[in-house]
Every structure is written in C-alpha cells, then in structure tokens.
Amino acid sequence: xxxxxxxxxxxxxxxxxxxxxxxxxxxxxxxxxxxxxxxxxxxxxxxxxxxxxxxxxxxxxxxxxxxxxxxxxxxxxxxxxxxxxxx
Numbered sequence: 224x225x226x227x228x229x230x231x232x233x234x235x236x237x238x239x240x241x242x243x244x245x246x247x248x249x250x251x252x253x254x255x256x257x258x259x260x261x262x263x264x265x266x267x268x269x270x271x272x273x274x275x276x277x278x279x280x281x282x283x284x285x286x287x288x289x290x291x292x293x294x295x296x297x298x299x300x301x302x303x304x305x306x307x308x309x310x
Contacts, residue, residue, distance in 0.1 A: 224255050227276055233268050253289075260285035 229239065229251070242251040258265045259282050262272040274282075 224259070224276055227273070228255070228258070228265075228270055233270055256285040256289060260289060 241247050259277045
C-alpha cells in the first residue's frame, strides 16, 4: 500500500515528508489500516478501491484493531477528563 498510495497525487510533498518520520508514521499506518478495512474511506483523496493490494487477513485485522481502539481509547479519554475535573 505504501508504494501504491503513499505518493503524489494522493499525498502532497509536504504530507509525504511529515508522515515519513516519527511520530507521524504511526498515524500513516492507522490511515492505511482504515483504508484496508473500509476501502471507501479513501474516496476523498481519490484513492482507487483496489482490494488486490491488501491481503484478506490484513483487512480483517485492521477492522478488529480499529474497533478495539475506539472501544478502549474513547472510554479511557472520557474517564481521564472526568477524573481530571473531579480531582
């Protein structure tokens, strides 16, 4: 996916530079995991929907991990904000 999509015209040269190094490379990975799990999410950038680029196991793993992040991280942030104001 990096060779196919992480280049112009899908990303600007500035975005390529920013998302190539620490810590934003992790964010790029999450973006591609979202694209693997939900191919229609790349429509805004004009990314073609090509399921042959992504193995089936990676597609399912991406869906599971992203749902896990939402189900765990969002309640943790809400709890953290609640505890910050409660103390």
